[in-house]
Amino acid sequence: MQELILFIKPQFRDNVSQDYVKVDMFSDENVTLTQVIQDVRDIDKVFTDYSQTFSLPASKINNKLFQHWYNPDIDGFDSNIQSEAIIELNYQHFKSGKVQLQEVKMKNNKPSVYKITFFGKTVSLNNIFGEDQLDDLVWLNNFKFLNTVPQIRAGLDSGLDITVDSVLYPDAIIYPLISRKQRYIYDSSNITVMSGTATSSASNKLIDTSENFTNKVLVNDVVKNTTDNTIATVNAIDDNNTLTLSSDIMSNGENYTIVRADNGNVFMAGSADDPTYNRRGVFPEDLKPAIKASLIIKAIEEQYNVSFKTGEFFDSAAFSNLYLWLNRKIDVPTFGYDVVVSASFNCVDTTPTSRSFIGENTT
Numbered sequence: 001m002q003e004l005i006l007f008i009k010p011q012f013r014d015n016v017s018q019d020y021v022k023v024d025m026f027s028d029e030n031v032t033l034t035q036v037i038q039d040v041r042d043i044d045k046v047f048t049d050y051s052q053t054f055s056l057p058a059s060k061i062n063n064k065l066f067q068h069w070y071n072p073d074i075d076g077f078d079s080n081i082q083s084e085a086i087i088e089l090n091y092q093h094f095k096s097g098k099v100q101l102q103e104v105k106m107k108n109n110k111p112s113v114y115k116i117t118f119f120g121k122t123v124s125l126n127n128i129f130g131e132d133q134l135d136d137l138v139w140l141n142n143f144k145f146l147n148t149v150p151q152i153r154a155g156l157d158s159g160l161d162i163t164v165d166s167v168l169y170p171d172a173i174i175y176p177l178i179s180r181k182q183r184y185i186y187d188s189s190n191i192t193v194m195s196g197t198a199t200s201s202a203s204n205k206l207i208d209t210s211e212n213f214t215n216k217v218l219v220n221d222v223v224k225n226t227t228d229n230t231i232a233t234v235n236a237i238d239d240n241n242t243l244t245l246s247s248d249i250m251s252n253g254e255n256y257t258i259v260r261a262d263n264g265n266v267f268m269a270g271s272a273d274d275p276t277y278n279r280r281g282v283f284p285e286d287l288k289p290a291i292k293a294s295l296i297i298k299a300i301e302e303q304y305n306v307s308f309k310t311g312e313f314f315d316s317a318a319f320s321n322l323y324l325w326l327n328r329k330i331d332v333p334t335f336g337y338d339v340v341v342s343a344s345f346n347c348v349d350t351t352p353t354s355r356s357f358i359g360e361n362t363t
Helices: 060-065 125-129 138-143 151-159 292-304
Strands: 004-008 033-036 046-051 054-057 083-089 092-107 110-121 160-164 169-174 192-197 205-207 220-226 230-239 244-245 255-259 291-293 324-325 344-347 357-361
Touching: 138 160, 138 169, 138 292, 151 160, 151 169, 291 292, 292 324
Parallel strands: none
Antiparallel strands: 004 083, 033 046, 046 110, 054 110, 083 092, 092 110, 160 169, 169 291, 192 255, 205 244, 220 230, 220 255, 230 244, 291 324, 344 357
């Protein structure tokens, strides 16, 4: 018959190293140790050994160990946290781990039985990570960079390569074509609001008494004079028949077309065909970066001295192409230097699969 011996480290807070205490056990107590490889239903319990709850007598030794268990504010045994423990079988080391006090049975207002549970040393990911969050992963600081317009363009077009400790991590950061507020489309046609003919002339005005501009035209819509191919922006809607324009382009009898600007259309056309050609595309302040999920796993391994199994999901092509979009805050991202927030990219290739963007146009 094997004899089970349990050692528990006291929890006194005097900052003095405590020796393990051999606790007293009931002579007829049966303890069943269960080896758990993985509980797929609870990801925080991985590779953990544990025993069923078993009982300890309220002996002099045990009472001293568990003293003041009922009040964590008093220097003694805190039942809310786990304490270091060792199990020996026939005085041979078997397992190292932790124990937690689950219950104390009272008799005549005094402890009579302590119920504890032993957990293997590789207890759970919850115990390792605690309340840490992603921004607590120190290794990820190696991937900080200035959020500049050139960096955004490079991240959108091809991804940002970052070297850490002489190791190159290609496409570590990308800027996916996901806007924090805009819905992008690819459409070779314009969204035409209306067309007509000016019925009168005034400086920086479009006047058409045959149309009702209210509830149809929006500020920043683009007006194209189709008679002489000049372009202006709507600055204000004066009334049903009058618009204030950014330039004096309209005269009595000249034809016009009003199209919707900033509609998220990434199609690029020539200026002669599309009056909004310099208003389309992707605004840099609308994009946010994403980091490879595999780098987060690497940061966890570095910080907590754990290793995840290789050759499985974390090494698969699907996971290597997985990114975490850094969109915790919904406000406009800050830039590494001052930029004009109305700057936009111009696509110079109308091929649908192309991602080439150059320059900035200020409106």
